[in-house]
Amino acid sequence: MANKFQKSVSARTEVNSSQTEQTEKTDEIKSSKPSGRETNITEILNRETQRTAKNKTFYLDEAVITALRKTAKEQNVTDSKLVNDILRHVLNV
Numbered sequence: 001m002a003n004k005f006q007k008s009v010s011a012r013t014e015v016n017s018s019q020t021e022q023t024e025k026t027d028e029i030k031s032s033k034p035s036g037r038e039t040n041i042t043e044i045l046n047r048e049t050q051r052t053a054k055n056k057t058f059y060l061d062e063a064v065i066t067a068l069r070k071t072a073k074e075q076n077v078t079d080s081k082l083v084n085d086i087l088r089h090v091l092n093v
Helices: 002-032 062-075 079-091
Strands: none
Touching: 062 079
């Protein structure tokens, strides 16, 4: 039993250290981001309420999700609405 316990503690320590490394990398990316490159999201958002939609799963970086949620809250829209409008703007759809 002690051996299994030591293995699980060791495995958890490795997971925690990799999560810490990822957080440090995210912080580096945030600090190296050019501050002069701001986009006015309000110009991109489409305030129409009727639309058809399909469900699709995408895997995004944790820093991207955090920024999306913060921006969506500031704009008083859902995360999905924000992502959809940004992609429509970028892809010219």
